[in-house]
Amino acid sequence: MSEKKLMKGNEAIGEAAITAGCRHFFGYPITPQSELPAYLSKRMPQVEGVFLQAESEVSAINMVYGAAASGVRVMTSSSSPGVSLKQEGISYLASSELPSVVCNIMRAGPGLGTIQPSQSDYFQAVKGGGHGDYHCLVLAPNSVQEIVDLVRLAFDLADHYKNPAMILIDGVLGQMMEPVDFGNYKPTFVEKPWAANGCKDRKPNAITSIHIDPKDMEQHNLRLQKKYALISEKEQRSEEWMMEDADIMVASYGMTSRIVKSAIRKAREEGIKVGLFRPITLWPFPEKKLDENINRVKEILVVELSAGQMIEDIKLVNNGRLPVSFHGRMGGMTPSVEDIYDEIKKIHDRLTVKA
Amino acid sequence: MTEDLIIAGFGGQGVMSMGQMLAYAGLSEDKNVLWMPAYGPETRGGFANCTVIVSDEEIGSPVVSHPKAVIVLNLPSLDKFEDAVVPGGVLVVNTSLVNREPKRTDIDIVHVPASDIANEIGSSRAANMVALGAFLAHKPIISIEAVKNTLKKVFAAKPQVIPLNEKALDRGAEAARVQAAV
Structure with a gap:
């Protein structure tokens, strides 16, 4: 008898996040990704995690900013129009170098479009989407099993590079069911001495994306670009x-x-x-x-x-x-x-x- | 070997759960399986269909335009999917709710009064399992035993519905066998 479970892609994202040690999820419903928040609304309380349905996608992404700044593993998800709303927050996460995972279960646009599958958010995901010179790590699985593997990888890469990572799939992959094996995976957590998580006996940490002096802002950009070059060198997968x-x-x-x-x-x-x-x-x-x-x-x-x-x-x-x-x-x-x-x-x- | 089928009917007929049951059963026989719902702004009474793929190989496309089998539980589904069946394929028709003969002559057609049989054994809601039984008797891509074992697991919390579903599978299979013998 197989150890495999039959799961929808959207649910598999949720369970993979839990196995990766994510205990904080902030989201807002939109088809075709709603099974993901629905799944986590049941699962998070079982593992003493936080599931919160925000009042909007903008709120959700800023809650991600707050949670990531405190050093915990955190995720949000939406579908195309909702991910457009999150773009300002994603730019802030990138600039503040906050590890986080954002999922886009793509539907057809532009505009409100339709709920059927699409890959028309590629530009938005890989070329910026938000303002400024930044990149998200963008992972594109093609099966429910690979969703599990890449969600875990997304959390690891996000922590390692202090960068937002995005899972980019289309509506069909989110909706369809395939067997998945969660194996005996155990997450590895990295130290986050930069986190704003209480400063008793140490100097306070400040997390910000504002550097008013252009000289400082250019140095900040140069540092980010150096990081992106390193990611590009080490993390290409095909x-x-x-x-x-x-x-x-x-x-x-x-x-x-x-x-x-x-x-x-x-x-x-x-x-x-x-x-x-x-x-x-x-x-x-x-x-x-x-x-x-x-x-x-x-x-x-x-x-x-x-x-x-x-x-x-x-x-x-x-x-x-x-x-x-x-x-x-x-x-x-x-x-x-x-x-x-x-x-x-x-x-x-x-x-x-x-x- | 790769087998694919589309199951179609109206929302509430158990089209989706029937497809999932088949996928679970395939998984229990260590096959590669895929279940894909046609998702849209549909509601109870609206149009519902799903695709199931069962294979010994890695499964490629989840999108199947010409399946080897189609199970239709109502007339609009026959109208929509009759032409899609690959030549030499199988079309299972719930004759209780379909009042016309299929036009295709290049495929196997399995007639089964699934809703009538389901009513006879206790609940119209079992019509999906009657149709599934008829299909599997005609084309055993998965054993009916594997589906029965899956029923026990899926309905572990509602064991009272298991006997009805088992009976529905058997009666559907019987109807298909009687037809084949004629």
Whole structure:
């Protein structure tokens, strides 16, 4: 008998956070992520944690700021429009270097949009979203098991680098159920001598994002940039699948990468040499591995649930070397396996004619 | 081997729980499983469907446009999903609530008066399990025994509903076998 549990992606985020030692959650309901606060509203009291439904997303993210400043592991979650509301707070968390985890279970925008799945918040997640020169660590799982693994990693990385980390998934991954194994994981906690958690017998700690003198603010920025360079050096993660002999590389992340995998299987049955490159960290973007793969293949296809956002980072690394084409759906629609297969076939036929 | 199916009906017919039951049963047989609800602003009485994938391999796409099987519990679901079934696939129809014959001739069609049988054995709410029993008798992607064992676990806190659900599975399976023998 398997030890695995069948869980929704949203619930798995909640349980993974608990196993990672998170005892503070502040949120506000929005479809398609509401199962996550609903789950934690039951679970947090069982582990003597705090679940608080704030009056708005803005309140929730500022409660995250307060809790993180006191040194505890803390999380908030929302879906696209709600995550837009949190952006000011995320910029403050980044500047104040407060470890925290923010989850975005993406729905289709812009505006209030619709509750169906989307990946159209990629720019917002990896290129800032809030104001100023900052980055969140952005992790993009593609299965319920990987959600568990990456939520735990997000807490560890956030603590290690004193930086907000974001879990970026789409509505389908949040809603669907798959088996998960929580294993015998034990969280490792780091010392937080900077925390504002009572200053008996020591000097008070101040946590702020304001540095009025431009000279100080530039020094602060330079220090942040040095940290981002270090993260970029050490934390790039990606998956390569059937890439060994591939002529065509399909780049895709999150749930969409699984539709791509099915399309690749279908194309492989017909002898088409095609593989998947899947960024797992969206920031830092896995430039090193992508570069190696670009040197080996002949064409690139990018598939996203957007008008084309990650494709810009692919093109930056590609730097004009190979043709890059795009297939995307918007507004909550998802491409079928056959749609993506047809795109792969088109590229294959083109390459065959060329040869 | 990968088996995928879509289960569809109206909200309240137990479409979602029936799919979850099948996924749990697949998990108990150490298969890879995936359950995905079509989620939307739906309510009781509205449209409901879910996708279940059971496989010996790593499961790729959660989005299935042409499933190997479809179970429809009402007429709008037949209208919506009849054309989706892959040629050679299976379509299970709850004839109690569907008053037309499917048009497809290139698939296996299993007729089962699921709601009538459910009423006969005690509760219309068991129609989902009758349909599931009929499907599994026709195409045993998971054993009915595994589903029964799963029922015991899922309803551990409500053991009084277990016998009805077990009976529903058996009666559905029986209806499918009688039909196959004709």
